[in-house]
Amino acid sequence: QQQRACVVDVTRRRRRHGWVVVRAHSAFGNAIFSGSLNSGFPLPSGYLNVVLNREAAAAVILFVHLFDKGIPMSFGQLSSQLLVSPQIGRAEIEAAAAQGVRAIICNRPDGEEPGQPEVAQIRQWAAEAGIATVIHQPVQAPQIGVADAQTFAAHVAAQSGPVLAYCRTGTRSAMLWAINEAAHGAEPAQLLQTAAAAGIDLTPALPRLEAARG
Numbered sequence: 001q002q003q004r005a006c007v008v009d010v011t012r013r014r015r016r017h018g019w020v021v022v023r024a025h026s027a028f029g030n031a032i033f034s035g036s037l038n039s040g041f042p043l044p045s046g047y048l049n050v051v052l053n054r055e056a057a058a059a060v061i062l063f064v065h066l067f068d069k070g071i072p073m074s075f076g077q078l079s080s081q082l083l084v085s086p087q088i089g090r091a092e093i094e095a096a097a098a099q100g101v102r103a104i105i106c107n108r109p110d111g112e113e114p115g116q117p118e119v120a121q122i123r124q125w126a127a128e129a130g131i132a133t134v135i136h137q138p139v140q141a142p143q144i145g146v147a148d149a150q151t152f153a154a155h156v157a158a159q160s161g162p163v164l165a166y167c168r169t170g171t172r173s174a175m176l177w178a179i180n181e182a183a184h185g186a187e188p189a190q191l192l193q194t195a196a197a198a199g200i201d202l203t204p205a206l207p208r209l210e211a212a213r214g
Helices: 054-068 090-098 118-127 146-157 169-182 188-197 203-213
Strands: 004-010 019-026 030-037 046-047 082-085 101-108 131-136 163-166
Touching: 019 203, 082 169, 090 118, 101 118, 101 146, 146 163, 146 188, 163 169, 169 188, 169 203, 188 203
Parallel strands: 082 163, 101 131, 101 163
Antiparallel strands: 004 019, 004 046, 019 030
């Protein structure tokens, strides 16, 4: 197979289950793709030429190939209406708009870490991309309760199309969704599986999901 040259910039922390968020620059143009890649081994921070195992190299090549064709990146999916993501920026917002996202929910406080785009900046980028609704519902993971989860679910239900929720890693957003689902009788084990498929490990929250289910 012909391999397309690209450079990978590891821009976010490696997740527990081995996924990293990468930004790939195509050698065939200025297109940039942001997405998730299961490399099978840790990648260092910074820029590096792509010299990966066959599976990982194929994944990066596919990412660049799809982006060059104008196909937007994918986000973790928790339900037919709800998508989840780590911290987003302009590129992610543009990709979300291309996928039909109608609203964004931010679940982290402003100023949580250096370099974090504030919600005002997210709103500006969203408006430029055609997403009119940005909701700020900041939460801290240890304090998330059923009431917070119900508020989150109400925000999602009030929208007329897909919603993208984010925090630093996506975990708080997924936890809000899962606690509300558990409170309505969903099986915690199934919620963990759905979250895992979206790239989020909610295993530490299992006792809270079981408590919410009652």
